[in-house]
Structure formats: C-alpha cells, structure tokens
Amino acid sequence: MGKPRVEVDQDLCVGSATCVELAKGAFKLNDEDKAEVDDPTAVSMEDLKEAEAQCPVDAILVEEDSDG
Numbered sequence: 001m002g003k004p005r006v007e008v009d010q011d012l013c014v015g016s017a018t019c020v021e022l023a024k025g026a027f028k029l030n031d032e033d034k035a036e037v038d039d040p041t042a043v044s045m046e047d048l049k050e051a052e053a054q055c056p057v058d059a060i061l062v063e064e065d066s067d068g
C-alpha cells in the first residue's frame, strides 16, 4: 500500500473543521478558515476516508497512491 494522496478544494471548503477533528494532524485550517493538507501520514487511511466522507461540501479527495 502506497502513501495516501490527499487534496482539499479550498474553493469548496466552508471551514467546518470536520476534517481537522476527524483526522487530527492530517488537516489544518489556514488563516482564511480553509482546510489545508498538513500531514496525511499522521492518521490512518480509514480516518482520511472518514474525513473525506464527512466533509459537508465534498471538498476532500483521498486516494491510495499505489505507485507512491
């Protein structure tokens, strides 16, 4: 299993911080209250997928990068 590829679409993000709570360390809010990818390896793929699933605006993309 490769490392995860994680992206946040900041145009969609509404700063709910759901991802920050569900995957602590993987995401952080920046000065504009938009989520940024911090360290995706800080949490399990399961937690990343949960954050992806729970984002209210589907701004998160999580993929397993098997080539990684």
Ligand code: SF4
Pocket (backbone or CB within 6 Å): 008, 012, 013, 014, 015, 016, 017, 018, 019, 020, 027, 034, 035, 054, 055, 056, 057, 058, 059, 060
């Ligand atoms: S859960 Fe979605 S909307 Fe909320 S901060 Fe994270 S990326 Fe933004």
